[in-house]
Amino acid sequence: MPRVAAIDCGTNSIRLLVADVTKRDDGTSWLRDVHREQRVVRLGQGVDATGRLAPEALERTRVALVDYTAILRRKGAESVRMVATSATRDASNRDDFFGMTTAVLGQPAEVITGDEEARLSFTGAVGDLEPEDGPFLVMDVGGGSTELVLGTWDGVTASPSAAKSVDVGCVRITERCLRSDPPTAEEIAAATEMAEQVLADAFAVVPVAEARTWVGVAGTATTIGGIALDLPEYDSDAIHLSRVSMDRLAEITKNLLSLNHDERAAIPVMHPGRVDVIGGGSLVIDVVGRHLSGIGELVISEHDILDGIALSQL
Numbered sequence: 001m002p003r004v005a006a007i008d009c010g011t012n013s014i015r016l017l018v019a020d021v022t023k024r025d026d027g028t029s030w031l032r033d034v035h036r037e038q039r040v041v042r043l044g045q046g047v048d049a050t051g052r053l054a055p056e057a058l059e060r061t062r063v064a065l066v067d068y069t070a071i072l073r074r075k076g077a078e079s080v081r082m083v084a085t086s087a088t089r090d091a092s093n094r095d096d097f098f099g100m101t102t103a104v105l106g107q108p109a110e111v112i113t114g115d116e117e118a119r120l121s122f123t124g125a126v127g128d129l130e131p132e133d134g135p136f137l138v139m140d141v142g143g144g145s146t147e148l149v150l151g152t153w154d155g156v157t158a159s160p161s162a163a164k165s166v167d168v169g170c171v172r173i174t175e176r177c178l179r180s181d182p183p184t185a186e187e188i189a190a191a192t193e194m195a196e197q198v199l200a201d202a203f204a205v206v207p208v209a210e211a212r213t214w215v216g217v218a219g220t221a222t223t224i225g226g227i228a229l230d231l232p233e234y235d236s237d238a239i240h241l242s243r244v245s246m247d248r249l250a251e252i253t254k255n256l257l258s259l260n261h262d263e264r265a266a267i268p269v270m271h272p273g274r275v276d277v278i279g280g281g282s283l284v285i286d287v288v289g290r291h292l293s294g295i296g297e298l299v300i301s302e303h304d305i306l307d308g309i310a311l312s313q314l
Contacts, residue, residue: 003034005077006309007068009101009109011044011087011143011171012277013219014061016068017306018075021314031310034075038219039064040273043097044087044143048172053091058100065104079313082109083305085117087144090167114165117305118147122160124307125217126153128241129299135161137211137292140304141220141284143171143277148202148288150211164205168198170220170274170281178280182260191280195287203291214295217304219274220281225300226269227252234269240302246289249298253282 006017018035041060047053072080082101088094088111101109112120121140129136131153140147146168151160177183177191216224225239228248244252256264256279265275274281289298 002079002313003075003077004310004313005072005075005080006306006313007065007080007082007105007109008306008309009043009061009065009082009084009088011047011085011145011169012042013038013040013143013273014043014064014068015039015306016071017310018072018077019307019310021310023314031307035071036306037068037071038271040271042143042171042273044090044171046175047087047090047144048175051091052093053087053097058096061097062100062104065101069105080105080107081309081313082107083117083120083309084109084111085114085142085145089114090144114145114147115163117145118149118163118165119160120308120312121147121217121305122149122151122163122308123158123311124304124309125215125301126151126158127303127307128301129153129213129215131155133213135211136213136215137206137208138215138217139221139285139288140218141216141281142169142218144169145172146199146202146284146288148206148208150206150208162206164202166198166202168195168284170277170284173284174277174280178257182258183279188257188283191283192287195284199284199287199291208292209294211292211295213299214289214292214297215299215301216285217301219271220278220285221298221300222302223269223271223274223278224249224252224282224285224298227267231269234271236302239300242300243297244300245297246295249289250286253279253286256282
């Protein structure tokens with residue numbers, strides 16, 4: 001039973017999973033969480049406008065990575081894989097990031113393509129779902145990009161058949177379009193148009209009409225799940241595999257875009273680092289949902305790219 005560590009460094013957050021991996025005789029793999037943690041460091045702060053990682057964003061990320069490295073070593077991880085996604089793919093000074101991660105972790109982070117990000121997210125997301133409910137459309141709305149991946153799961157192997165990553169995420173769409181607090185009707189219209197235009201590239205590659213089950217992963221989706229359940233505090237166990245109807249999704253999105261910062265911050269399940277960008281992320285999810293005729297709900301999964309990164313080390 002190897003113990004592995006996975007680190008996912010995205011545009012908005014950096015997350016750690018330390019887990020024991022069990023390979024069963026039937027070929028299935030099972031992860032037992034030893035430690036799972038998320039910190040919002042906003043690595044992609046201003047990248048869309050400047051093309052560079054801000055020094056203060058790099059420092060926030062470094063501090064979190066120092067702590068994560070100490071944790072995974074203390075927990076006895078035998079291997080570690082750190083994956084960096086949208087913000088570092090886009091930054092002209094990404095060598096500063098790589099130098100920092102090598103100095104802290106002892107090995108460089110891997111910058112993966114958007115399509116690889118989608119495949120890892122799919123593998124992590126579908127493991128607790130019933131194979132007969134496929135094909136599955138897994139959606140990961142990050143800070144700078146959104147991944148859509150369609151595929152099947154036979155109980156042993158996750159098999160993506162089409163995947164596409166596009167440059168629209170909760171941070172990017174907020175910085176470009178949703179500058180007022182709360183955003184104006186004109187800003188919301190501009191954000192919706194941007195999401196539709198960018199996501200069109202994903203819909204051209206991923207045949208979403210073939211999906212029978214729509215799965216949302218990562219912080220925007222799980223926050224929506226917590227809001228839909230009206231939880232008094234964030235509860236991963238309650239949110240995992242919960243379901244949000246299309247009508248409820250549209251209602252939550254509309255409400256989030258109508259609230260100001262303090263009102264969003266007062267939502268019990270809201271992570272402080274997500275307050276400024278949750279409206280934009282919800283809008284992206286809602287736009288995807290409008291293109292899924294025949295699917296009446298969004299399934300929320302707490303398992304995502306972190307789990308896929310851990311399993312990839314077998």
